[in-house]
Amino acid sequence: MSNTKETVLEINLAHLTHNFNYLKSKVAIDVKMLAVVKASGYGSDASVIAKHLENIGVDYFAVAYVSEGIVLREAGIKTPILVLHPQPLNFPKLIEYQLEPSLYSSRTLKEFIKTASLLDKKDYPVHIKFNTGLNRIGFWENDVDHIMDQLKVTNTVKVVSLLSHLAASEDHNEREFTLDQINSFKNISKDVSEKLGYTPILHQSNTSGILNYPEAHFDMVRTGIGLYGYGNDAKYDAELKPVASLKSVISQIHMLEPGESLGYNRAFITSDFTKTATIPIGHADGIGRQYGNKKGFVTINNKRAYILGNVCMDMIMVDVTEIDCKEGDEVIIFDANLNAAQIAEYSGTISYELLTAISPRVKRIIIDNN
């Protein structure tokens, strides 16, 4: 029996090492590994994750926003950090903290060159993002000449990488679309490299790209979800080890008579004698209301206990009528056995959303068995 006494998110660094090595084994020896640690390291702790990965030889980090990069620099991270989706407002801070922008439009390229010139920068490392089908952010193929015109007249920036992002690399039914994206990126990269006079680092693959499309590995791969133990496919999930485990405790047990209601808005009415357990985790901790009304469950003494009624801000109530349990017993929301992908799927979402929703209120505990 574990000694979980409150709601905690355990972060297992041995599992992180395992996942990193597994993903690295899937790419050629000279392909660089970029670790995506946005959204607090997919809901864990970005600084802890990044320090560990820095120690075991990661080549690059990526975050979504400048503020996330600053957190890493303040934690002492020295490895290059790519900011995937910066806003021009934050370019001065980005430069102050030696972060590297992904420039994805004429506006961001122009604004970045302006900011870098004002700060007297020479050859400041930048990354150019191309849209090859996700249609989210990025330059289009026919923007290349315009990009070159802007770059020709300045020496404030240096293009260190070209990147694009796959829309459906985990989806085997979209193989043709993905291969088109890969081809399109190859053509753009060739064109840009010729015009620059050198070939920057090329990268297009996320975790599922690494696992499903060896032809899309190029010079570097960007892995997020895989590092945290999920492969978007049962076959790969079996090889990876979930890093985070979300655990809690039974605060109180109630015995309800038939016909009683439970929780806000009386969303659940008992039809029989019902034993309920109240758990100190709610939507403010990241267990959204979509998990209520038996769309989600927790595990208590190896048995499933479904969430009854609405999820509250700070609590859920679960059905333990058939479970031998008592106040103070451990509750597992997800762990390496019953993982976040399985819980998420049951409620109609994906591991990414469940993991990144775990709020800062949940205490993080680092497990480091070297």
Ligand SMILES: *Cc1c(COP(=O)(O)O)cnc(C)c1O
């Ligand atoms: C989030 C993100 C990734 C990581 O994707 P995973 O599926 O988690 O591996 C890679 N590249 C970009 C541009 C991203 O936004």
